Amino acid sequence: MLALAAEHDVLVVADEIHAPLVLPGARHTVAATMPEAAGVRLLTVTSATKAWNLPGLKCALAVPAEPSLRRALRRLPVRDRLGASILGIEASAVAFEEGAGWLAAVRAHLDRNRRLLADLLAVRLPEVGYLPPEATYLAWLDCRPLGLADPARTFYDAGRVRARRRRHVRNARRRVRPGQLRHQRGDPDRDRGPDGRRGAAALNPECRRRFGRHRGDG
Ligand SMILES: Cc1ncc(COP(=O)(O)O)c(C=O)c1O
Secondary structure (H helix, E strand, C coil): CHHHHHHHCCCEEEECCCHHHECCCCCCCCHHHCHHHCCCCEEEEECCCCCCCCHHHCCCEEEECCHHHHHHHHCCCHHHHCCCCHHHHHHHHHHHHHCHHHHHHHHHHHHHHHHHHHHHHHHHCCCCEECCCCECCCEEEECHHHCCCCHHHHHHHHCCCCCCCHHHCCCCCCCCCECCEECCCCCCCCCECCCCCECEEEECCCCCHHHHCCCCCC
């Protein structure tokens, strides 16, 4: 892709916001460091907001690979260029400089949960396709063999996934909290299989480990 971009002088914006959340066994390569990036107008964007859970604090970074992009960034409206909050800047600096311990714990947690999810699916929903992610906190489930019209909705309504922190759960009987299971918005056909059935659901297995247990499991 970088070679194509170079050939056609296309601006590439590499969003590397999830990069710190690469999980054990995988490696992330920053696009700008690849040999193919030479000569590409490449803008790397990132933030501490995902890995250190700081989204509300509003701070992101854009790293231009060449002077023309630096000049282009300077021409952005002040609001976009300097709109980060002071708290966001401070928190991001602390995250990047001193947050290695936090990040290691988050990654270990995600690593355990991706394996826990694989184990639970193998026992309870063996038909569901699941390739444990190499990074970040989304687990994509191929639910086409279940033949459900809208798997994410079914899981949301009837799933036995429970939130531990009750304040996230408006109705204590509701066992999935919004955000743990995503409905696919936007293109309604995006998650349809060749047979036209909806088949994908994305689970956020960053939640606490109790999410896989429920009454009667001991
Ligand atoms: C790939 C990617 N880039 C950027 C963002 C925006 O991050 P933030 O919420 O910190 O603005 C998101 C948020 O979901 C994302 O998934």
